[in-house]
Amino acid sequence: KAGVTQTPRYLIKTRGQQVTLSCSPISGHRSVSWYQQTPGQGLQFLFEYFSETQRNKGNFPGRFSGRQFSNSRSEMNVSTLELGDSALYLCASSRGRPGELFFGEGSRLTVL
Amino acid sequence: DQQVKQNSPSLSVQEGRISILNCDYTNSMFDYFLWYKKYPAEGPTFLISISSIKDKNEDGRFTVFLNKSAKHLSLHIVPSQPGDSAVYFCASASGNTPLVFGKGTRLSVIA
Numbered sequence: 001k002a003g004v005t006q007t008p009r010y011l012i013k014t015r016g017q018q019v020t021l022s023c024s025p026i027s028g029h030r031s032v033s034w035y036q037q038t039p040g041q042g043l044q045f046l047f048e049y050f051s052e053t054q055r056n057k058g059n060f061p062g063r064f065s066g067r068q069f070s071n072s073r074s075e076m077n078v079s080t081l082e083l084g085d086s087a088l089y090l091c092a093s094s095r096g097r098p099g100e101l102f103f104g105e106g107s108r109l110t111v112l
Numbered sequence: 113d114q115q116v117k118q119n120s121p122s123l124s125v126q127e128g129r130i131s132i133l134n135c136d137y138t139n140s141m142f143d144y145f146l147w148y149k150k151y152p153a154e155g156p157t158f159l160i161s162i163s164s165i166k167d168k169n170e171d172g173r174f175t176v177f178l179n180k181s182a183k184h185l186s187l188h189i190v191p192s193q194p195g196d197s198a199v200y201f202c203a204s205a206s207g208n209t210p211l212v213f214g215k216g217t218r219l220s221v222i223a
C-alpha cells in the first residue's frame with residue numbers, strides 16, 4: 001500500500017515568490033493535515049482538510065492557504081515568501097482513528 | 113503558549129539500557145496522547161498511544177505511562193537499541209482537534 005506522497009521533496013525560492021506543495025494521501029484516507037517543522041519549534045499545525053472542507057486551521061498568516069480535491073489529494077500554497085518560511089512542510093493523512101497520522105517525507109523549502 | 117512540552121532536547125543512552133523520554137502538557141482537555149518517531153529525511157511515524165482512561169500502554173519494547181494528575185507522560189524503551197536513535201515527538205489532542213506536538217527529544221543510543 002503506497003504511503004503519503006509529497007512533491008516536490010526539495011525546492012529553493014526567493015523572498016516574495018510563491019510556492020505550491022502537493023500531497024497525495026494513502027488510498028482511502030479522507031483527512032489530510034499539514035504541519036510546518038522548523039529547528040527548535042517542533043511541528044506546528046497549519047490546517048486540516050476532510051472531504052474537501054477545511055476542518056481546522058492553525059495560527060498562521062493568511063499567506064498560507066490550502067485546499068483538498070475530490071480525490072483527497074491536497075495542496076498548500078504560501079504566497080509572498082519570507083525567509084522565516086524556510087522549513088520542512090509535512091503532510092499527513094488519516095483514516096479517522098483519533099490522532100494516528102501517517103506522514104509523508106516532507107517538502108523542504110528554502111527561501112533565499 | 114506551548115501546550116505540550118518536551119524539556120529535554122536530547123538524551124544519550126547505552127545500548128541495552130532503558131531510555132525514558134518525558135513530556136508535560138497543560139491542557140486538561142486532552143484525552144489522548146501519542147508518541148511519534150522521526151528519522152532524518154523521513155516523516156514522523158506513529159509509535160504508540162494512550163487514552164486518558166488508561167495509565168499505561170505497552171507494545172513490545174515500548175511502554176507509555178500517563179499521569180493525569182501531574183499532566184505528565186513518559187515513553188520507556190527497554191532495552192534500547194542503536195536503531196532507536198531518532199527524534200521522538202510527544203503529541204496530544206482532544207476530540208477532533210488537531211494534534212499538538214512537542215518540540216521533540218533527540219535520542220542517541222550508543223553501542
